[in-house]
Amino acid sequence: MGSGLSIEGVHKRFGALQVLQGVDLNVEAATLTAVLGPSGCGKTTLLRIIAGFEQADDGRLVVDGTNIATLPPELRHVGVVPQEGALFPHLDVGRNVGFGIPKRGRSARVAECLELVGLAGFEAARPAELSGGQQQRVAVARALAPRPAVLLLDEPFAALDTNLRAQVRSDIADAVRASGTTTVLVTHDRDEALSLADHVAVMLHGRVLQVATPIDLYRHPVSSEVALFVGEAFLVPGYNDAGASSSPFGDVRVHGPVGDVLLVIRPEQVVLSSSGTFATITGVSYFGHDCLVEMVLADGSTVATRVAGHRSPAVGSTVHVLIDGVVSSVVR
Amino acid sequence: MPPSQRPPVSLVAPAVVVALVAIAPVIYLVDRAASSGWNVAWREIAQQRTIDLVARSLTITVMATILCVVVGVCAAVLVTRTDLRGAKIWRVILALPLAVPTYLAAYAWVSARPSLAGIDGATLVLVACCYPYVFLPVCAALQRIDRASEEVARASGRSGLSVIWHITLPQVRTAVASGALLVALYVLSDFGAVGTMRFESFTWVIFGAYNAGFNPSRAAVLSLVLVAIALGVTLAEMRARGRSSYRLGAGASRSGFAFRLGRKQIGATLFLTVVTAVAIGMPVGSLVKWLVRSTGQQTDWTDLRRAAFNSFTLALIAALVTLAVAIPAGVLAARHQSVTSRVVERATYVSHALPGIVIGIAVVHLGIRLLRPLYQRTPLLIAAYVVIFLPLAVGTVRAAFEQCPPRLEEVARSLGRTRRRALWQVAARLSAPGLAAGTALTFLAAMKELPATLLLHPTGTDTLATRLWTHTSVSDYSGAAPYAAALMLLAALPTAVLGWLSGRLVGDG
Numbered sequence: 044m045g046s047g048l049s050i051e052g053v054h055k056r057f058g059a060l061q062v063l064q065g066v067d068l069n070v071e072a073a074t075l076t077a078v079l080g081p082s083g084c085g086k087t088t089l090l091r092i093i094a095g096f097e098q099a100d101d102g103r104l105v106v107d108g109t110n111i112a113t114l115p116p117e118l119r120h121v122g123v124v125p126q127e128g129a130l131f132p133h134l135d136v137g138r139n140v141g142f143g144i145p146k147r148g149r150s151a152r153v154a155e156c157l158e159l160v161g162l163a164g165f166e167a168a169r170p171a172e173l174s175g176g177q178q179q180r181v182a183v184a185r186a187l188a189p190r191p192a193v194l195l196l197d198e199p200f201a202a203l204d205t206n207l208r209a210q211v212r213s214d215i216a217d218a219v220r221a222s223g224t225t226t227v228l229v230t231h232d233r234d235e236a237l238s239l240a241d242h243v244a245v246m247l248h249g250r251v252l253q254v255a256t257p258i259d260l261y262r263h264p265v266s267s268e269v270a271l272f273v274g275e276a277f278l279v280p281g282y283n284d285a286g287a288s289s290s291p292f293g294d295v296r297v298h299g300p301v302g303d304v305l306l307v308i309r310p311e312q313v314v315l316s317s318s319g320t321f322a323t324i325t326g327v328s329y330f331g332h333d334c335l336v337e338m339v340l341a342d343g344s345t346v347a348t349r350v351a352g353h354r355s356p357a358v359g360s361t362v363h364v365l366i367d368g369v370v371s372s373v374v375r
Numbered sequence: 376m377p378p379s380q381r382p383p384v385s386l387v388a389p390a391v392v393v394a395l396v397a398i399a400p401v402i403y404l405v406d407r408a409a410s411s412g413w414n415v416a417w418r419e420i421a422q423q424r425t426i427d428l429v430a431r432s433l434t435i436t437v438m439a440t441i442l443c444v445v446v447g448v449c450a451a452v453l454v455t456r457t458d459l460r461g462a463k464i465w466r467v468i469l470a471l472p473l474a475v476p477t478y479l480a481a482y483a484w485v486s487a488r489p490s491l492a493g494i495d496g497a498t499l500v501l502v503a504c505c506y507p508y509v510f511l512p513v514c515a516a517l518q519r520i521d522r523a524s525e526e527v528a529r530a531s532g533r534s535g536l537s538v539i540w541h542i543t544l545p546q547v548r549t550a551v552a553s554g555a556l557l558v559a560l561y562v563l564s565d566f567g568a569v570g571t572m573r574f575e576s577f578t579w580v581i582f583g584a585y586n587a588g589f590n591p592s593r594a595a596v597l598s599l600v601l602v603a604i605a606l607g608v609t610l611a612e613m614r615a616r617g618r619s620s621y622r623l624g625a626g627a628s629r630s631g632f633a634f635r636l637g638r639k640q641i642g643a644t645l646f647l648t649v650v651t652a653v654a655i656g657m658p659v660g661s662l663v664k665w666l667v668r669s670t671g672q673q674t675d676w677t678d679l680r681r682a683a684f685n686s687f688t689l690a691l692i693a694a695l696v697t698l699a700v701a702i703p704a705g706v707l708a709a710r711h712q713s714v715t716s717r718v719v720e721r722a723t724y725v726s727h728a729l730p731g732i733v734i735g736i737a738v739v740h741l742g743i744r745l746l747r748p749l750y751q752r753t754p755l756l757i758a759a760y761v762v763i764f765l766p767l768a769v770g771t772v773r774a775a776f777e778q779c780p781p782r783l784e785e786v787a788r789s790l791g792r793t794r795r796r797a798l799w800q801v802a803a804r805l806s807a808p809g810l811a812a813g814t815a816l817t818f819l820a821a822m823k824e825l826p827a828t829l830l831l832h833p834t835g836t837d838t839l840a841t842r843l844w845t846h847t848s849v850s851d852y853s854g855a856a857p858y859a860a861a862l863m864l865l866a867a868l869p870t871a872v873l874g875w876l877s878g879r880l881v882g883d884g
Contacts, residue, residue: 096785116788117797123789129782133804143790189790 046107047072048093048193048225053102055088062088064249066102070193070242075219075226076254077240079233079273085249086229090195093227094123106192122186122194122224127202128178130170136181137166143189156184159218175203176211183215187222194219196228200235212239233273237261245269261309263298267373270307277346281306283372291340292320292366299372307371313348315356319365322346324356338362382711383794389703391715394722396700396758397765400729400737401602407595419596429600432576435494435569436562436608439501443558446502446650447509448551452539453643455517457634465647466514470874472654473507473816474866476823476840478567479859480504480654482847483661485571497572501562503654508561509554511812511873512774516550517543519778535634548615553770556612556724560605560766564730566826577601578730582826585736598733602725609724613717662859669853678842683861686822686838689753693760694818697768698810700761705772706798710781720773724766734762735827742831756831763827764817771816775809776802812876815869822866839865 048070055063062085070076080086091097093104095116104112111119122143130139140153150166157163160180170178179199186194196219200212216239219226230236236243237257244254253265264270267278281288283301288294290306292313297306315336322338325345334355337347348364356362408416419425453459454466481500484491491499525542533541544551569576577597584594636643701723708720726734738759779802787797803810825840832841839862846855 094785094789096788115794116785117791117793119789121789123786125782125786129780129786131783131787131801131805142787185786185790191789 046192046225048227049103049105050089050093051103051105053089053092053104054100055085055092055097056100062249063092063099066246066249066251068244068251068254070225070227072225073223074241075216075228075239076242076244077228077230077236078244078246078251079230079236080246081231081272084246086231086246087197089246090123090197090227090229093193094121094195095119120189120192122189122191124179124182124186124194124196124199126198127175128170128182128199130173130178130181130185132170134170135166136162136168136170136173139170139181140166140185140188142185152188153184156188157181159187159221160184161214161218174207176207179203179211180215180218183218187218187224190222191224194222194224194226196226198230199228201230201232237273243273245272247272262369263371264307264373267305267307270371270373275310277308277310277344278305278373279308279344280304280375281372288372290366290370291342291344292364295366296369297372298369300374301372303375304372305375307373308346308366309370310346310348312367312370313346314365314367315348315350315354316363316365319363322362322364324358324360324362327355327358329355338364340364382707382713382716385795386703386707386711387715390707390719393700393704393765394719397723397726397762399741400726400734400762401599403737403740404595404598404602404733408592408599411592415592416596419593420600425597425600428575428577428580428597429604431494431574432563432601433604435498435501435574435576436559436604439498439505439562440555440559442498442502443506443509444551444555446506447554448513448544450506450510450647450650451513451517452543453647455514456539456543457636457643458640459636459643460640467871467874468651468655469510469647470507471651471867471870472504473819473873474823474863474870475504475655475658476567476825476862476866477501477504477565478571478825478847479662479843479863480658481568481571482852483658486852487657487661492573494572494574497568497574497576499653500568500572501565503650503657504568505558505561506650506654508557509551512550512554513547515774515809516547520546539634550774552612552615553774555615556609557767557770559608559612560724563601563605563608566730566732578732581730582732585732591736594733598729602729605725605729606721609721613721659863662856662863665852665856666860669856674857678837679857679861682837682839682842682858683865685836686840686862687865689756689760689828689838690818690821692753693757693764693821694814696757697761697764697817697821698772698814701765701768701772701813704765705769706776706802708769708773709776720769723769726762726765729763730826731759731763731824731828732826732830734759735830738762738827739830753833753836756828756833759827759831760821760824763824764820767820768813768817771809771813772806775806775813778809779805808876812873815873815876818869819866819873822862 050066050068053063053066066089078086088097092099099112103110137153140156141149144152157165160183162177162180200208203211212235228240240257242254243257243260244251247268253260253269261273264273270276279290281290281304283297283304286297288297288306320340322340324336324338326337328335331352333349333352335347336350336356339345450469454462477500480503484496484500525538564578566578569579581594581597585591704719704723707716738755742755783801784797787801792800825844828838828840829844832838839858843855843858
């Protein structure tokens with residue numbers, strides 16, 4: 044343990060399709076990095092290359108100063124949790140978890156790993172008797188049992204139903220953190236990536252476009268594409284002159300490139316207020332705890348924001364809106 | 376993502392060797408045909424009687440295959456998808472005709488109704504004996520498919536029959552196609568039924584050319600034509616099969632609802648009863664009749680016991696060796712879709728269309744030329760069995776491994792297993808029922824095999840089949856009866872196992 048993973052210039056082509064075009068990513072030791080991207084961006088291929096199930100056409104995978112890119116999967120010390128777990132159906136839970144560890148001390152380690160994922164005492168259960176979430180926990184225990192240098196999670200929560208997902212994923216993230224294993228989580232779910240990971244790598248079109256902490260990524264995206272992928276946003280043209288720009292909302296504070304830019308305004312930055320720009324409410328969708336308010340500004344641009352349920356305004360009424368905090372700018 | 380990894384040499388090399396062994400008889404045939412000159416060969420092919428022969432053989436192959444598909448698929452749907460009463464017992468009973476050698480069934484029919492001789496009788500016997508080749512794989516495939524699609528179709532207002540036709544059957548196309556392929560190749564190479572029914576198909580004429588006229592080059596040329604037809608059939612199957620896919624769902628595939636038969640219950644039971652009566656009742660009935668007649672005669676129990684022991688051991692060794700030899704080619708076909716894997720798999724199929732007699736003679740020649748010390752020894756006979764039954768075994772190995780998702784092997788490898796150990800500890804364990812079924816099938820076929828056994832059996836080592844042949848060739852049915860009974864009893868054992876396995880193939884999963 045205590046080793047990071049460094050992915051350097053990984054290329055992969057399937058026939059005419061260039062799936063990965065030079066992926067660079069540094070995963071710090073004992074941290075959880077999420078690779079976030081839409082389906083088809085190459086993130087699963089990247090994961091399979093790290094695991095050794097696919098060979099990269101070019102590039103290096105460095106763990107502990109050694110390039111593991113040419114090693115067969117069994118010598119890489121890389122644990123894998125595939126989508127839907129892929130437990131061995133012919134083995135009970137204990138033998139699934141113990142599959143990758145030597146006989147000596149096996150039962151103790153199996154018990155330890157099952158405890159870590161909250162399934163202490165489940166050794167004798169058959170995979171078919173477990174719920175989806177339990178299967179996923181066993182798959183994580185199985186991957187952690189041999190103390191891998193790197194753990195790979197391939198959309199492990201996608202198949203779980205929504206009610207279960209939040210609990211399973213926070214438990215599993217805790218288990219992974221407690222083990223101190225360097226972890227790569229592949230997902231297309233931005234909430235999952237932002238809430239679980241220490242660092243998020245946004246992957247689009249076979250490239251990593253930005254790696255940052257969730258806060259930095261959300262606040263300071265490097266491009267409009269990244270900005271729109273990690274969360275909802277309005278893009279409005281502006282001119283960043285030393286940290287300030289005019290906008291349909293009046294003058295706003297700006298962080299990011301200067302000159303002609305696009306301002307990235309997050310819906311939660313738009314707040315109803317007693318002063319500021321005039322806006323006319325055009326629609327309200329009520330959800331109880333909050334509501335989504337759509338409005339049109341004096342210059343004709345439309346924006347939406349969320350306000351607490353008990354502050355729901357009436358359709359047709361006129362309000363003032365302000366921008367709260369600093370908006371980020373991206374190159375136009 | 377497509378598994379893009381190139382297959383390892385440790386898998387490709389043995390597979391290619393196996394493919395070469397499988398096509399060795401064809402190489403011999405080409406050599407033989409060429410030795411008398413290509414002009415002679417061409418004249419043989421262009422003859423009117425050869426063209427008639429091709430037409431006759433194609434007719435019986437197409438007829439028998441279509442009928443086998445109809446009977447096999449109907450029976451499989453009834454057994455796995457409806458509330459048919461006694462479905463579990465039917466599944467075992469319907470597999471049993473595999474235990475009946477075609478020459479035995481043909482004798483039973485033709486001695487009771489001599490007018491059946493000819494194409495009608497031959498077709499009847501071949502369909503009765505071969506439909507399980509379709510029934511068994513289709514049963515297994517039907518159990519494997521996800522019921523959700525059927526339920527959705529049902530909910531959208533389709534009738535049960537329409538759902539089966541439009542939703543269920545398209546999903547088992549692979550199994551139907553590979554079953555049909557086995558039937559077609561079996562019919563092309565069958566000697567027992569056509570020989571007994573005096574239907575002049577390829578095998579019958581080739582046998583005649585070897586035996587009576589002793590014209591080995593005509594026999595070789597005709598055999599090559601037969602190989603060409605077989606290749607055509609396998610190519611057709613490749614197109615009909617489409618792309619295979621396995622279920623990757625998380626949980627167990629639910630054992631969903633059954634289609635209600637209602638008043639059709641009686642019709643369905645009647646249909647299955649007729650099939651069973653034709654396929655098993657008739658040969659078993661005749662056998663009993665002969666046995667009763669033979670009670671006056673003395674049966675040589677020592678000889679019977681020795682023949683039974685020989686049949687059993689030879690078939691068992693043949694089945695195990697064939698399975699071992701088939702694994703590389705089957706795994707290659709299931710795990711690494713490529714031109715190489717397809718060519719290797721198809722090469723093993725070529726020999727399936729060759730009559731046992733042709734393979735037998737090819738092996739005899741190879742034996743005399745290359746392996747003289749082995750001639751008329753057990754290893755050479757086993758080698759012939761391996762060549763004959765390789766397609767059966769490769770097909771089952773492929774199907775068994777295709778069922779096991781490759782992702783499980785990947786996980787095993789990430790947990791420190793080498794490719795080979797992952798294959799062994801995960802895929803092989805999960806495909807064990809499929810592999811067992813394949814072994815049982817080969818065991819059965821080897822026990823029933825006649826022509827190659829007649830040619831190659833070690834001197835003094837008679838089997839049930841050869842003893843049976845000795846008696847029936849002089850119309851001594853009563854003398855043959857004990858051997859026939861022993862053969863069918865021994866063969867019924869693995870067949871019942873097969874029927875049971877086809878229900879368990881998807882196991883606890």
